[in-house]
Amino acid sequence: MLTALAAVSILGAAGCAGAEAGTPAGAAADAPATTGPEETAATGPAETGAAAGEQAYRDGTYTSTGSYQSPAGPEEVGVTLTLEADVVTAVEVEPKPDNPTTREYQGRFAGGISDAIVGKKLDELSVDKVAGSSLTSGGFNDATGKIKSEARL
Template sequence: MLRPSALPKPVRIGSALTGVAGIVALAGCTAGAGGATSAGAATYKDGTYSASGTYQTPETTETITVSITLKNDLVTNVQVTGEPRRPESQQYQSQFIGGISDVVVGKDIDQLSVSRVAGSSLTSNGFNQALDQIKSEAAK
């Protein structure tokens, strides 16, 4: 049998990474800060919550308002409204608003982090900012 020090370096690193991955997977089974417990208990109060988020474009700072309805930590409805200051922002906000429901409705709120919706990527920054505020407000 080979001693660990006699094993080639990639094998030792691979074994270490496998061990770390197992620990991380097991850590997900406990109650986390703001996350659901392993028993599946809801961590957010049911209801409808609204918040605003801002994001930077090359020309200006834009604002969107996000309204999310929660039931058992799942998003059951989402509405986004914007007040675009530039024609390009109006186009991208419209695309985002048209596609956001398909991305978030039916999902656990703790699993949401939107990066690009219907070709709009900057609007996502404002959405995620508003989402963080909503999660804080809805936390039990």
């Protein structure tokens, strides 16, 4: 079905090529594919309440502890984030395990989180699973939410 839609788009673009001088025949076929992401990118800052170019968080280093539920019971993880112009420039996760299995997973998470978030805007962080650890992300996200509240301008 996608092939048929692509063929129709190309044929439609070829039929309209004479109407607009200088417009490549493939331009019309590309337009719908790029409209969605451009609209999303353009509306992103408005959704966060910050105008383009405005900083939403104070620069600095922030530390918090997040909680989450593991099969063995409640667990916590320490999180330290360094922010510059709303971008995470450094992260440190302090494992605080109550059992050996949690120790293993929090250690994996701590070892892989930097690659997943450094260089991203704080409001764009959405950590789900890092280095095979999916539950620790709940504690990380909890701590990050507290850090957002503390750092907000």
